[in-house]
Amino acid sequence: MNASVSLGRLRLDVVSDGYFLQDAGGVFGLVPRTLWEPAAGSPDAFNRMHIALNCLLVRGDGRTMLIDTGAGSKIAPDRRERAYPGDYGYLLGNLAALGVAPTDVDLVINTHLHFDHCGWNTASVHGAPIPTFPNARYLINRIEWQDATHPNERTRATYLGDNLTPLEDGGQLELVEGEHQVTAAVRFLPAPGHTDGHSAVVIEDGGERAVYIGDLVQHAAQLERAAWVSAFDTLPLVSMETKKRIVSDAIRTGSLIISPHIDFPGVGRLREQEGRTRWVAEAGL
Template sequence: MTQARFRVGNLELLVMSDGSFYLDAGAVFGVVPRERWEPYAGPIDNHHRLALGTNCVALRSQGKAILIETGVGEKSMRKDATPLEEGSLLTELEAGFGRPENIDVVMNSHLHGDHCGWNTRYVDGKLVPTFPNAEYLIQRAEWEAATHPNERTRATYLAENLTPVAESGRLRLLDGETKVTDEVTIVPTVGHSEGHASVVITSGGEMAIYIGDMVQQAVQLERTAWVAAFDVLPLMSMEAKKRLVEKAIQEKALLICVHLSFPGAGHMTRTPDGYKKWVPA
């Protein structure tokens, strides 16, 4: 099992892995020269790739069982993704939290294939929502981008993760900031994709923020301008990250990052000389 538990006020957050996969290091660091980022990056393999985690979160809030992010899944993306370490979110979820039919709310930070893979699965040869009783919450802008992909985005916006959810009637499209419970709020953080969103969790004066794909390596939290090559709106991505990191420092929030190595949790702090510093939990 690859699981970790964190407490935020009265809430317990269960972080689970759906395994890790390799991605080109240049795609992660964009225009930043390799000589600059290499000292801060994780190990690179002989194909110039970094290992990326897939950290997903389950929690209960005000009677709702909530799942944030659904990983790579078991369909085409996992077959293409050159897995480094096998994992199964569904196995983790059943062992540590509950059965798929007992999940009330599913949310994806965005709809790239490594974030919503377990939204659907094959049962008796038919593609169905994995969480049959859940409401799936997605920003409308993200749904539009995902269902009208262009030449650049079509490799990651996969109909197999989307269509069965829409057809089941379990999709709820959101227009901006949305409260799921009094303790859980979805907040747009656009840039990585057209409708990317983060999740702010508050309880007992404490805060956690699930920041989705705003960064893939911790150093990108410390260096404001270091955004990934695959962000479709890189300057918006940078601004969203700047706001969120400031909020995290002020609130002493626990940040959970999907692609950092498991469990991808930590705090942003400021050093005495004013630099932003990531401290793993």
């Protein structure tokens, strides 16, 4: 699945890697089911929700950039069912449908390094993981890299070394600190809370602005309510403040929001209506 949007001189394509199944209690954290279920719909019989895996391809000015790389294809089927359920691994096929080969990608940006955002950073060749995009630099926040390569008891199930170490071994890793202007149009912006080093990507061209929000939220209902913070966030109160800032900036500037996890393609805008924030999915995608 792909969906295309133009922004100034750039072409943005949301490219799906499929979806995974996430425990709904994890997504909504402290919020009682009696409150979130009317807003978000019912989970399956195992209390799981479909979570989209929307990656973003940005093309223009001779560049081919990919933001987040989904859950990938390296997790073995038996392990998937037990710990990482879902139907994913479609990113390269969907890129090929757009005429984009792995060798065409010159930059990969990871909002953070949880398994569902960097799975296609590498691919398994004869049983060993190697960088999927041989001509790309991989741009990652330094704090995130440090946390991901030194996981603790809570984070080690989502920070998988196979997605990370081959980048360093291959000399393709570029660690950045704080706010970082990537190209004239693309800016990597700290957005802490989900993790300490979590970052968003702001894209501005021709007077238009889009924000790829990473795991600022996993569901649109969380964009509409500041206090609805996920149980996966390592810094929940920081996450809430980051969300308020990004949401108010997006409303003020009329930005397009692109979310990895809101139902495909995860593209919409936020509007203030009668004192409440509303997510409005972009029509026609």
